Amino acid sequence: MKAFEANFDGLVGPTHNYSGLSFGNVASTSNLKQASNPRLAAKQGLLKMKALADLGFKQGVFAPQARPSIKTLRGLGFTGKDADVIRQAAKEAPAILANVSSASCMWTANAATVSPSADTQDGCLHFTAANLNNKFHRSIEHPTTSRILRAMFPDEYYFIHHDALPAVAAFGDEGAANHTRFCAEYDSPGVELFVYGKKAFSAGVEPQKYPARHTLEACEAVARLHGLDEGSVVYAQQNPEVIDLGVFHNDVISVGNRNVLFHHQESFLDQANVLAELKRKLAAKGADFIAIEVPTAKVSVLDAVKSYLFNSQLLSKADGKMIIVVPEECRNNAAVSAYLDELISSGGPINEVKIFDLKQSMQNGGGPACLRLRVALTEAELAAVNPAIMMNDRLFDTLNTWVDKHYRDQLAEADLADPSLYEECKTALDELTQILKLGSVYPFQR
Numbered sequence: 001m002k003a004f005e006a007n008f009d010g011l012v013g014p015t016h017n018y019s020g021l022s023f024g025n026v027a028s029t030s031n032l033k034q035a036s037n038p039r040l041a042a043k044q045g046l047l048k049m050k051a052l053a054d055l056g057f058k059q060g061v062f063a064p065q066a067r068p069s070i071k072t073l074r075g076l077g078f079t080g081k082d083a084d085v086i087r088q089a090a091k092e093a094p095a096i097l098a099n100v101s102s103a104s105c106m107w108t109a110n111a112a113t114v115s116p117s118a119d120t121q122d123g124c125l126h127f128t129a130a131n132l133n134n135k136f137h138r139s140i141e142h143p144t145t146s147r148i149l150r151a152m153f154p155d156e157y158y159f160i161h162h163d164a165l166p167a168v169a170a171f172g173d174e175g176a177a178n179h180t181r182f183c184a185e186y187d188s189p190g191v192e193l194f195v196y197g198k199k200a201f202s203a204g205v206e207p208q209k210y211p212a213r214h215t216l217e218a219c220e221a222v223a224r225l226h227g228l229d230e231g232s233v234v235y236a237q238q239n240p241e242v243i244d245l246g247v248f249h250n251d252v253i254s255v256g257n258r259n260v261l262f263h264h265q266e267s268f269l270d271q272a273n274v275l276a277e278l279k280r281k282l283a284a285k286g287a288d289f290i291a292i293e294v295p296t297a298k299v300s301v302l303d304a305v306k307s308y309l310f311n312s313q314l315l316s317k318a319d320g321k322m323i324i325v326v327p328e329e330c331r332n333n334a335a336v337s338a339y340l341d342e343l344i345s346s347g348g349p350i351n352e353v354k355i356f357d358l359k360q361s362m363q364n365g366g367g368p369a370c371l372r373l374r375v376a377l378t379e380a381e382l383a384a385v386n387p388a389i390m391m392n393d394r395l396f397d398t399l400n401t402w403v404d405k406h407y408r409d410q411l412a413e414a415d416l417a418d419p420s421l422y423e424e425c426k427t428a429l430d431e432l433t434q435i436l437k438l439g440s441v442y443p444f445q446r
């Protein structure tokens, strides 16, 4: 049977802005109050999707959410017509308005955790929406995320959707940014690596400066929901010291594809044992685990955080070799650029680099890997995906025209107070649900 890894990239929403909302994410806090360009941001993302689709990879579009979230504002006591709600929040609680205006759902690696059907007890493909409980602006994403996921993967015969875990810190869940699946072929049974920042209900080390967003308890709950057995999972604690250096998700310090893990020397707390367990469990599934470890002497953690070398995508080509998709920032960093040259000429599994300009997203701490949710699909499952979300020449043109029609090319803090921004967002997203055939997924449509 043929199988694929499809990538579903977050289409950047019309309110993309820099509000410095993510303590612990260095890019987010250091670009606070910069003006953003939502139109450019959306187009940068679309160009990546189109380029990968053109290379023959299965590529889909993950729709953004309506912002500001009027529902959230009403729940916090703002009243009146929608425009009044926005004006009142802008005047009395601008920080709340900034939170509910974030376009943060663009980083779909945080939308959910996905277990392919080859790994699960019932043979279904499981999704659990992430509660993103650690950050207020992200904690409001999951109800709509769940509805969009159901519209993207509607067939109940193949796809099972779980609601987010309880919205408390003990079950803090950041989705696939802290989850990597290893396998020989995409449809052969694999091993799923769940990475957490701390334990909630038992003692252990944790970061001192920045939050550990994701707990072991959340990882275990998702593994249970998805029906993964002991031989198919590895739990690893992220190195708390690198969280304190700005590695707020594991996908800032490691990335995996098939049998390969590309990671930094300081990624995990108990690195040697994590790697050994992965090797052993993967061997039992008939795959030979390859770990490519980048030494601190070549790339420091700070360079990794600045360049987002590990927030890359590893994509398997027909010949079995892999492309590494990196942001432009990797070429602007001398140490990282030199390392990349060495990597692709090393004779190892990664032998090609593709570079993308994703600066608008990068300035909020979101690189190529943050922008995509990976779903390994069999041919039959792929055929059951909503076809209107799959990228092709026509959809690329339609979405570019749609962005030109609806998006502003500049957004500063003061613009968030403008009620017409919400109107523009609603008009755009209403049209988008028709383009992507999603049905009524947004609160304003229900």
Ligand SMILES: NCCC[C@H](NC(=O)CCC(=O)O)C(=O)O
Pocket: 017, 018, 019, 020, 021, 022, 025, 028, 029, 102, 104, 107, 109, 110, 135, 138, 177, 248, 249, 364, 365, 366, 367, 370
């Ligand atoms: N996987 C990348 C996620 C980036 C995201 N940044 C933000 O939400 C920044 C938004 C702002 O600061 O305006 C986060 O930290 O969760």
